[in-house]
Amino acid sequence: MTTEDQGPDILCCPPLADHVLSEGDAVRLAAVLAALGDPVRLRIFSIIASQGETCSCNLEGPLGKSQPTISHHTRKLAEAGLIVGERRGRWTWWQVVPDQLDALAAVLGATVGADG
Amino acid sequence: MTTEDQGPDILCCPPLADHVLSEGDAVRLAAVLAALGDPVRLRIFSIIASQGETCSCNLEGPLGKSQPTISHHTRKLAEAGLIVGERRGRWTWWQVVPDQLDALAAVLGATVGADG
Numbered sequence: 001m002t003t004e005d006q007g008p009d010i011l012c013c014p015p016l017a018d019h020v021l022s023e024g025d026a027v028r029l030a031a032v033l034a035a036l037g038d039p040v041r042l043r044i045f046s047i048i049a050s051q052g053e054t055c056s057c058n059l060e061g062p063l064g065k066s067q068p069t070i071s072h073h074t075r076k077l078a079e080a081g082l083i084v085g086e087r088r089g090r091w092t093w094w095q096v097v098p099d100q101l102d103a104l105a106a107v108l109g110a111t112v113g114a115d116g
Numbered sequence: 117m118t119t120e121d122q123g124p125d126i127l128c129c130p131p132l133a134d135h136v137l138s139e140g141d142a143v144r145l146a147a148v149l150a151a152l153g154d155p156v157r158l159r160i161f162s163i164i165a166s167q168g169e170t171c172s173c174n175l176e177g178p179l180g181k182s183q184p185t186i187s188h189h190t191r192k193l194a195e196a197g198l199i200v201g202e203r204r205g206r207w208t209w210w211q212v213v214p215d216q217l218d219a220l221a222a223v224l225g226a227t228v229g230a231d232g
Contacts, residue, residue, distance in 0.1 A: 020162050020163050021162040026155040033153035034153030039142040039146045040142075042132070042137055047136050050136055105225030108152075109218070
């Protein structure tokens, strides 16, 4: 399922080191981190992020994976709001959602408190 | 197993959006992201990050989890180089490794290329 033009769900959580995460925020944030917590998905994401809009037909070669495997992983990334896809003919073209990556970096990037 | 005073293994990878991650870098980075990709571990991490050095005996209450469960999760975070522990008597005191969190934010935080 591609997310198409409806905007993805962007993370909202304040920096991790600022306060104790609520259970709800932790569940949402963990889902995005878990989507990236897989080597194949990370490589797919880095291909799309570094090359710009990318056809799923151009992911097989660099990854050495079959199209069903690639579809499984792109779906996970899309569900996490990290990429969005547009179907053109038989292929989906993917691009990164910069706001989601920025939100994730902001959540992680806080200066750590007491122990500095 | 706590990492004690020997420095943890800090991520080195360049920003995700700069180039296509190698398989080796993807495996290393995915391991750190997967360690945070769990709601209980994220909450443990946010408690330690926001409160500074924290005794594992003070994690049971806010999380409503047993000590073996907490030990399991703190071990995963420590193996990922995100926290370090020091044993004092029967408890381990944990603190965040700011360099690892900064490295993670830097890897994720790059401006995304072509589609911006």
